[in-house]
Amino acid sequence: MPFSNDEEIMKTAGGLVEQLQAIFGKHPGFRPAHAKGKLYSGTFTPSAKVKELSIAPHFTNAETPVLVRFSNSTGIPNIPDTDPNADPRGIAIRFMIGERKHTDIIAHSVPAFPTRTGAEFLEMLQHLAAGTVGDFLGTHPKALAFVQYPKPPPASFATQQYYGVTAFKLIDSAGKATFIRYHVVPEAGVQILDEEVVKEKGANYLQEELETRLAGGPVSFKILAQIAAEDDVTDDNTVHWPDTRPVVELGSFKVDTIEADSAAKTKYIIFDPIPRVQGVEPSDDPLLEMRAALYLISGKQRRAAEA
Template identity: 30%
Template sequence: MVDKSTAKRLVDEMISNLPKHNRQQRPVHTIGVGVDAYFTASDVARKFCIAEHFSGERICAKVRFSNASGGPEQHDGWNDVRGMATRFLLPSGAATDLIATTLREFFARNVEDFFEFTKLDKHKPYRRESPWRKILDMLQLKIPRRDPYPGEETNASAGILNYANRHRFAQLGVAEFKKIGAPVSYARAAYHAIHTFIVEGENEVRRPVRFSWQPVAGVGNTNPDAPPVDDYLRQELEGRLQRWPARFVLMMTIGEAGDAIDDPTRPWPARRVRIVMGTLTLTGVPEDQATAGEQISFNPLRLVRGIEPSADPILHARRDAYEVSREMRGGTACPFSHRSCADGE
């Protein structure tokens, strides 16, 4: 956990990197859409985690999808990480959140790294690369820098690359970020909660785990050479959900001895046991987006009995940073009544 003044500094540093910031909005993941949903745990889920949402009962949920970049401008077609924040509204009256992004690994191990990143992550005016430079890059086995998207005037890549060149631990996350692209739909991306959590299963067995959402419709990105218009993701989701619900499967990967528990920059080996924990069904995009998405404040440490945080310093720093941000923008912790999830949704 960090003290409140460090949390405020974290948020202030993020804001200082934004060319435009509206204090009523989130400093990052600013553009998003709130969606109604419900979650049903799999038959085996309870064996591995005793938390209430894995009991098997249908659980009402609220989801907010977002573009990770900060600022009020909407550029759905640009290369950007996407977010999926889910609130499970539990029958007992409690609530728990699971916040995930399309990035699998983070680029900072602790708040000091994060502060250094925010110092280097300064935007510079975009310079188009000449065809000769691109050929030279390829001859040197470098990936040529992509051309700016229509309307993209500043470029953050130089600062991010500078940071990644200084720190080996950041290279995986930054490399992933550079080629992440834009999904054809928020419902066609895989989202990862990145941190390790400790879950308690049957017979009080505790295990380190990482969660991710896999889209049932499959992962699909747009063509980077023909980027779509700026604001297609919300309309696409509305149209999709009017035709048919969209689904995500919640996967839980179990860590083994030697796997990084407290470091969100380090991946786990691919061959780890993965448990299907349940299915999230998206049912519709409510008209009232202020309540469904904009006012709500998710928090990665809003947890319930059966799930505990690991000692990951980034995970703990996020608790107060999200609270500071909520206070700044006047968000509410949980604006939903549990009865708002109508039967049969």
């Protein structure tokens, strides 16, 4: 995953890493955001429909191994699962296409992000650190909407839905591009907990619940895609497409076990918001290059940290 050639992107991405670490503390070997999480393994099976939309290998092969990371928000590695700041929850899905060949989907449990650009997000974090985030939210209504969006605690990582906030292009065999946004939906249905029930839960109830659940069999998710209309905005994650847009199923995946050496692999793996695989292309959303640069800086720091 190469660094961006844009000096401004790299400067802002570095600033974001530093600001997140200033807020949550420096924790060598851990991510500055979504620090608490584990890796699981499973298998993805594409739908018949996705083969009409994309020539990507994970959408055309009969099945593809996946690594899946479920996580809590913040850069605090031991944040209790019961802490409201642990929302939104995150999911990262790596499709293992071949030797050193893979592509990722990264999503979280809110169908929004507070800002369109990394520079705006850095400004928001700076206000948060200074105790003046209210001033920022007062002049940035979409950031305020993100903060106020309902974030009920999930009963399980396996009963949480996850949204990819940026747009991508699926490329078919004729070269036609279809703009989509990902939506990962649990086969078991969305299940949330009452705040009073959460108070009785342990600090690691989500990981413990998933381990118990997996002992009884795999957990399954569908990967859906909302399809944009021709005039829909595709380069701004803060602009939502109407609910009337069609939704298609791209496939489903099953998670069946905790990945061996999860902690070591979690430290090493660098998920990439940019597809970098034939058949799926990024949109012009500026958040994609920024996130890719941030994740790479974070990954290099994690790998350099002492064991």
